Amino acid sequence: MDKYFLLLLSFLSVLHLSTADQPLEETVVVARKVEMLGGWTNANPEREDIQEAAKEAVEHFNSKSRAKKYFKLIDITSARTQITNKINYKIEAIIGKTKCRKSKDANMDACLLAKKQLACKFDVTLDPVKDDHKVQQISCKKFS
Numbered sequence: 001m002d003k004y005f006l007l008l009l010s011f012l013s014v015l016h017l018s019t020a021d022q023p024l025e026e027t028v029v030v031a032r033k034v035e036m037l038g039g040w041t042n043a044n045p046e047r048e049d050i051q052e053a054a055k056e057a058v059e060h061f062n063s064k065s066r067a068k069k070y071f072k073l074i075d076i077t078s079a080r081t082q083i084t085n086k087i088n089y090k091i092e093a094i095i096g097k098t099k100c101r102k103s104k105d106a107n108m109d110a111c112l113l114a115k116k117q118l119a120c121k122f123d124v125t126l127d128p129v130k131d132d133h134k135v136q137q138i139s140c141k142k143f144s
Contacts (some may be wrong), residue, residue, distance in 0.1 A: 001084050002006070005079060010078075014112075020071055027135070029082060030114070032092075033043045037083075038082065038084055039082065040080045040081070040082045040090070041080065041081055041082070042078075042079070042080055042104065043079040043080060043081045043089075044079070045077070045079045045091075046076075046077070047077035048077060049087070049089075049126070050079045050081075050089065050091065052078070052133070053089045053122070053124040053126060053133060054073055054076050054091050054122065054124075055073060056133040056135065057070045057091065057093075057120075057122035057124050057135050057138060058065055058071060058072060058073045058093075060097055060135040060138065061095070061135075061140070062102070067102075068096065068101060068103075069097055069098055069099065069100060069101055069102065069114070070097075070098045070100045070101075070102060070103060070106055070108065070111060071095045071096060071097050071098065071118065072095060072096060072098055072108050072111060072113070072119065073091060073093060074094045074096045074113070075094045076091060076093045077092045077093060077094065077097060077119075078091070078092045079091045085126070086125050086126060086127050087126040087128060088123070088124075088125050088126075089123070089124040089126070090121070090122075090123055091121070091122045091123075092119070093119075093120050093122065094105075094117055094118070094119055094120075094143055095117065095118050095120055095140070096114070096116065096118075097113070097114040097116040097117070097118075098111035098112060098113055099111060099112045099113070099114055112113075115144050116142075117142075117143040118140040118141065118142060118143055119140065119142075119143040120140040121137075121138070121139045121140075122135065122137070122138055122139060122140065123135070123136040123137040123138075124136065
């Protein structure tokens with residue numbers, strides 16, 4: 001009985017070793033241009049998150065502005081992002097004065113543009129946990 005048990009144990013050991021994972025080939029890691037973690041990177045202005053941050057900034061601008069008419073986003077000229085525990089945006093955009101008065105509930109898509117345009121720089125922070133944008137800074141000047 002001991003012989004058979006020892007033989008069975010030997011057979012199972014050999015079977016286990018033969019079916020074990022084979023060693024993997026090592027791959028060579030090639031360095032690529034990777035942005036520094038926490039650093040600022042250029043972003044495509046057409047990205048959905050950039051567009052959303054810019055719209056939040058324009059809404060904030062409209063709420064703080066003393067103008068009697070709304071402004072709306074015309075174009076985003078450049079955008080940069082920084083990822084930390086939050087997502088920071090630096091956005092340069094052109095906004096235009098509309099013909100819609102602030103006293104009315106205006107559909108911004110339907111508001112016609114007036115001639116006045118501003119070139120603005122927006123600093124916006126997104127807290128991804130709360131899905132909440134906070135406008136940190138706005139600076140605008142006449143756009144010619």
